[in-house]
Structure formats: structure tokens, C-alpha cells
Amino acid sequence: MTKVKNRIRRLRFDNDEMTQEELANRAGCTRQTIIALEQGKYTPSISLAFQIARAFGVTLEEVFQYEET
Amino acid sequence: MAPLQKRALYSLGIGVVWAIAIIVVFMAKGGVNAYTGDPGMRAILAALFIGGLIAYLAVLLTLRRKRGQVEATMDERDKVIMGRAPVVQLWAVFISLAIWSIALTEIYWDQGQIPVIFPYLILMSLFIVNVLSQSLGILIGYWRMGRND
Numbered sequence: 001m002t003k004v005k006n007r008i009r010r011l012r013f014d015n016d017e018m019t020q021e022e023l024a025n026r027a028g029c030t031r032q033t034i035i036a037l038e039q040g041k042y043t044p045s046i047s048l049a050f051q052i053a054r055a056f057g058v059t060l061e062e063v064f065q066y067e068e069t
Numbered sequence: 070m071a072p073l074q075k076r077a078l079y080s081l082g083i084g085v086v087w088a089i090a091i092i093v094v095f096m097a098k099g100g101v102n103a104y105t106g107d108p109g110m111r112a113i114l115a116a117l118f119i120g121g122l123i124a125y126l127a128v129l130l131t132l133r134r135k136r137g138q139v140e141a142t143m144d145e146r147d148k149v150i151m152g153r154a155p156v157v158q159l160w161a162v163f164i165s166l167a168i169w170s171i172a173l174t175e176i177y178w179d180q181g182q183i184p185v186i187f188p189y190l191i192l193m194s195l196f197i198v199n200v201l202s203q204s205l206g207i208l209i210g211y212w213r214m215g216r217n218d
Contacts, residue, residue, distance in 0.1 A: 028144070029144035029145065029146070030071055030072065030142070030143070030144050030146070030147070032070070032071040032074075032146075033071075033144050033145075033146045033147075036146065036214065036215075041214060041215060042146055042214060044145070045145050047145075048144075048145055
């Protein structure tokens with residue numbers, strides 16, 4: 001699994017149960033990428049990570065965390 | 070299923086039908102000997118080849134947003150997967166060339182020469198293998214990313 005963990009699912013529900021499609025539209029990616037991110041199967045680029053954080057109105061660190069092994 | 074993944078699946082289906090159609094026409098019209106001496110057969114196969122190639126590329130590459138569609142159809146993840154497909158294409162073309170080389174050498178060993186028409190057939194087959202393996206490479210990319218390798 002990826003070392004970069006995220007709280008996208010939690011944040012979606014905290015933001016009026018935002019749908020994956022809504023988030024994808026705001027972040028400029030496909031819904032399938034949001035699904036892959038939530039499942040920890042894809043690590044986004046810095047650019048997409050910032051766009052996702054911006055879509056939630058939070059900082060990058062509030063969405064993504066690097067897990068030390 | 071991601072839009073690009075869907076396109077790759079459709080393209081692979083079209084590509085397989087296209088390749089089978091070319092092989093069937095080629096065999097039904099008389100194979101290598103007829104292809105060498107019959108310009109009409111070469112024209113039919115060339116038309117089939119170019120027509121199929123255009124249809125294939127039209128399905129795979131016209132990945133655009135529909136009118137009024139907000140959601141992106143292709144993003145960075147799709148581009149990463151598409152960027153890895155050439156590895157599959159390279160291996161597919163290399164293996165095809167190896168098969169052609171070994172088969173032609175073994176079959177025409179006693180004659181000491183290979184019929185001049187074969188470079189055309191090799192070129193055509195490598196085009197087909199190349200485009201089919203692109204779709205296959207994309208589908209393998211999604212499968213591997215799904216497994217998180």
C-alpha cells in the first residue's frame with residue numbers, strides 16, 4: 001500500500017456528504033481517481049493534492065499524511 | 070470504469086475483430102502466393118488495414134468531453150497509465166519480430182531466400198500488434214494500479 005494516507009472520505013462526509021463526483025469536478029480529475037485515492041491505490045501529484053485540499057478549503061496536511069515506516 | 074479504460078476495452082475489441090478480418094480475408098483470397106501476384110487483393114487488404122486503423126484510433130483517441138459534461142474524461146492518473154503502455158507495445162512488437170524472424174528463417178531455409186512480399190506483411194502485422202498492445206497495455210495499467218503494484 002501507498003505510504004501517503006489521506007482523509008478524503010472523512011472530509012467528504014464532513015462537507016455536507018460531498019459526492020465523489022462533486023469532488024472530482026472541483027479538483028479537476030475523474031471520479032475513478034477519487035475512488036483510487038480513497039482506497040489508497042494511487043498517490044496523487046502535488047498539483048492534484050493541492051487542488052483536493054483547496055476543494056475542501058483546508059491545508060494539504062489536513063488531507064494527506066506521509067506515514068513513516 | 071474510467072473513460073479511458075472503457076475506450077481501451079472497446080478499442081481492443083475492435084482491434085481483435087479487425088485483425089481477425091484481415092487474416093480471414095488474407096487466407097480466403099489465397100494467402101502469400103495470391104498476395105504476391107494479385108494487386109486487387111493487395112488493394113483490398115490495404116483498404117481493410119487503413120480503414121480498421123482509422124476506426125481503432127477514432128475510438129481510442131477521441132476522448133473528449135461531451136457537450137455540457139463537467140467531469141474530466143482524462144486526468145493525471147490516466148496519463149500515467151497511458152505513459153506506461155509503450156512498455157507492453159515494445160515487448161509485443163519485439164516478440165512479433167522474433168516470431169517472424171524465426172518462422173521465416175526456418176520455413177525458407179532450404180530455398181536460401183525469403184519472398185519479397187514478406188516485409189509488407191511484417192510491417193502490416195507489426196502495426197496491428199502495436200495498436201492492439203497499446204489497448205492491452207492501458208488495460209494492464211488499470212489492472213496493476215487496482216492491485217496497487
